[in-house]
Amino acid sequence: MTSCIRPYCDLIALRMLLLLISMLLVLVRSDSGDNRCLSSLISTCEDCLRSGPECAWCSQERFLDGAHVSQRCGSVTDLRVRGCEEAFIENPNVKVEVNATVGSSQVSPREINIHLRPGGEATFVVEVQQLERYPVDLYYLVDVSASMQDNLDRLKTAGLALSHQMKEHSSDFRVGFGSFVDKPLSPYIDVHPSKLQNPCSDYEVQCRPAHGFIHVLPVTQNMTEFTRVIQEQRISGNMDTPEGGFDAMLQVAVCQKDIGWRAEAKHLLLVMTDQPSHLALDSKLAGIVTPHDGRCHLEDNIYSQTTTMEHPTIAQLAEKLLENSVYSIFAVDQVQYQWYEDLLDLIPGSYVGRLFPKASNLKDLVVHAYKKLLSDVEVQIGVEDGQAQRFRVNVTAFCPDGAAVSGNTKCSGVRPKQTVFFKVTVGMSWCSADGGDRDVLMTVRPVGFNESVSVRIRQICGCSCTETGRCHDDDPSACPAETDACRADRSGAVCSGRGVCKCGTCVCDSSRLGNIYGKFCEMDDFSCPYVKGLVCGGHGRCVSGECVCLPGWTGEACDCPVSTESCVSDDGLICSGWGKCVCGKCVCDDSRRSGAFCEKCPICYNSCQSHW
Template sequence: MKSFEKLVLGHLKDITDTVRIGFGSFVDKEMLPYVSQVKARRLNPCPNRIDTCQPAFSFRNVLPLTQDAREFEREVSKQLISGNLDAPEAGLDAIMQAAVCKDKIKWGNVTRILVYTSDDTFHMAGDGRLGGVFQPHNGQCHLNDNGTYDGKAFDYPSVGHVSRVLQDNNIQLIFAVTEDIYPAYKALSALIPQSVVGVLKNDSSNVVDLISEAYGNLSATLVLEQEGAPKELDISYRSTCKGNQLDSEWKEKGECQGIKHELITFNVRLNASACLTKPQTFRIKMKGINEEVKITVHTECDCDCGVPEEDSKHCSSNGILSCGACSCNEKFLGQRCECKQQTDADSTSKMQASCRPRNSSVTCSGHGSCECGKCMCQGHYSGKFCECDDSSCEYHDNKLCNGKGRCKCGKCVCSHDYTGPACHCSPSQDKCMNNNLLCSGQGKCTCNVCKCNEGFKGENCSAFTNECTPLKGCVACHVNAGTSDTNACAVKCLNATVSRLVGTHELRCTYGSSMSYDVKLGVDGKIVLQYADLPRSVDKTTLVIGISVSSIIFIGIIIIIIYRCLLELYDIREYQNFVKAQEQTNWKEAQNPLFKGATTTVYNPLHDKENEKDFESI
């Protein structure tokens, strides 16, 4: 069997030369309703008493980070499983302690990876109230001298709290969980930056490959963002990622995904909306990497612009140009001193009135200043009276006008052939195509989605809502008009191609009791209608009565035949029994010794007594 050093450290050393590894385990809070308080069950929480389990605990730092893989193997081999009453476990408690107990875990100032393995879900903030724990977690290290956290004093931490702590400590999280709970941890990973999820086999045989693959996915994404920036500074990024393609837009954070060994470049832009009272320092850093750049910003609000230019042409020869701005002479106004101030009060009020859409309204809608009878709008407002808010358009995918247009007076002006109120409709029509036809010729493609004409449905408008009803009048028209006046039926037939089939056919739709028809959509997008005569029908009442009577007679005959057959079989069996008994009778013909034949004596008086002996009768 391969040693753990060859399996785990061998894979990790392919990535980096310095590798340290530690081990911790978790169960749940040692209280009801999480862990049984029966003494026997606390000592051995295994469901089967034959097995041996160790008592439950919230979290235990079994082995701090070390380079000795054999020591790691020894400690892991000593561990016994444990158990709790409910399904969720104290996983977030364990992550919190592993992240904040830097000294006891012995985290170094290097890339930090936390691998979380489990076969069940996790408790979160609020679940502690079931056990009477109401105190929110304070985000501090609570490991005792034995490296154990009992968890009885504080509630489970929230997902947001865990996410912030991991980011503050530059820890990248890998969830290695079984397949049945994968969806729950996939949703959790979406809330924690710099985390990934992998499916762990039941026997954990793929844990090494899973960690290696997950680390590769983490290192393939770089996210650059700022911390501690003053509110007066607007910071944006443009990234040059794979293929040296520079982002076309400035974004709130710099991000590159799917990178391997490419050279990545980030451009950072600072915009100051106000003067800073003193130098401000903020940090720009990579998520999951303990490296950062500190930037100190000074704002120069009073510029040394050299000698002012009097009667400058830039100021309409009516002012002094200094530091790019005009200081107008007396009785002149405007950014370029192009407006002469009126001394007449009525003229001044007229000038102010021209900056209001209505006399009773606020000057320049409250979003600008009136100069020379014209509104000079501030910020993102525009229009004759600064009535248009150029940031009030619809958003799509958290982008103003989907990033595919510009906001003009509350409405998106789309570019690149995009349409829709938020420029969210792509000019592509690939999802509307069917047989090289747009929406099968029976609809319009809007936002790459088919809007079907009346009577049609389906993703590509290729199915009828009810093919029989709309064209029933068409069939009636053709049947009544015959073949001589088919043009009169074109309106009722919706310009369908109509043909009559030869012979009788039973099609899907029926018209009356003599006609049937079928409606299809042709490859050219046109409706195809075929109709034909129905097969001749018979009187169903007579047919039912005839079948019923015939069935009764037939069944009666069958019963008589069966009865006669059974009777004949009975007679044959009785005769055979008689013959057999007759054959078994034994008639004996020997003479009976007791039997004597009868003797008759006849006396003839005409003869003498001497002759009596001569007369004997047989």
């Protein structure tokens, strides 16, 4: 070890200490410069809280007298250091509240409330458990075009055998049946008069007319009736290669009452075909330009909009299958296997199997598909329309085999009675334009399950204290004892019977159903009609159980604009003169017309009229 003369050693140590202090000062200045809470643009408590989850606001009077109002914003530690008392620091925390009162056999919890501020994150865990023996509803959706004759014949005997085998895996097995071909329009079918009634007339075979979808038999335990229905089925015919399978699938998914889907059962949709399906844009080949509305259109068990509404998009079909907890099993010809396999990533809860000649393996295919679909446990996250971009969601699945990968929403090989845990982290980037006055609804839905988790996100975008005043009541003994100031009228109840009067101000009760607020606790967000998840459509306030609409809105749920301005087309007419303005949207008088202003009608005039 080297030595030095004492005065020189002290000088070197002093210089090193000064150097260290200067480095720390640089770091502090750098940290302060990067601190989002110390912006001169911040002028209110709301601005401060929106700056980031680390920012808090001091509402103490005479805090930093003479300083710019933005100095009231900072980290909690910083505000304490600068002399702000704890009682005046506005710093709402992220909260997760689980409602354990709603029971569930498969998915838990069922209801969660989250309080989030901009930049904040909240984490919760969802448990999904596979039961051992579910009730099962299986709906056969069969392509009855001429090339499916052998498969249809096989179904007449395989259906009963499948029913017996499924009883080994289900406590209550039921079946239903429907058929499809294609849209009965040119160029999908031959529209020659002789072919409309019998598409197989060239082959001296009596076929049934082509149809989009016919619902033949609701799900039932009566296998005798099922066998009789199958025996009565006859083939049909069309011209082009693709069929109208997606059209029929959507109707089976959304027409729950007609099909007979049971709420407590697993819903299996078995699609038997040897061809791909038409997609949405294919409908324009027949002059059909009206987009599918995603609703049920069965009249006397026949799909009534097959000739007037487009095929659904793949995304639309996937959404409706998910909403109605329907698993899809595609039993397809070897040649078309790849086409349907490419759909698996686009349609959650789907399976594709190769159908052997004459459907000889149909029974084993369905049983294997059922086991595979139930062994895959996957969740889908949905945020109400127009709000998803403000939230970021990360899911980590903890599988029974010990695997856990961030961003993974699926576990495979799950056995009955095993539980899968999904850790869900939700972050909010910024507040909505309305300042976060309303809750945002998010759904965590296990694919194919008839239970889901409802997550209500409360946005913390405002402050409970005044900008430069006390956050809490003064001495309660100095408050007046009268409660007249807490009554809407002299004969009315104090705080509408839903709160207590403190110092002449109503403090409203908390409710598991939602929020109670207002000067006299007369308003809430749960006792009035909802439209798209919003009380009073987001255009009014709920007062004493009735919607009080904002100017420009009307209706029981404040969901109809008073003005018809949104229906005025470029020519200055309401709906181009071809319709009426109902609730701010055009309703066309002629079913052939479409478009936001009824301005589209590609089939109103033929080419001869247009090119004299």
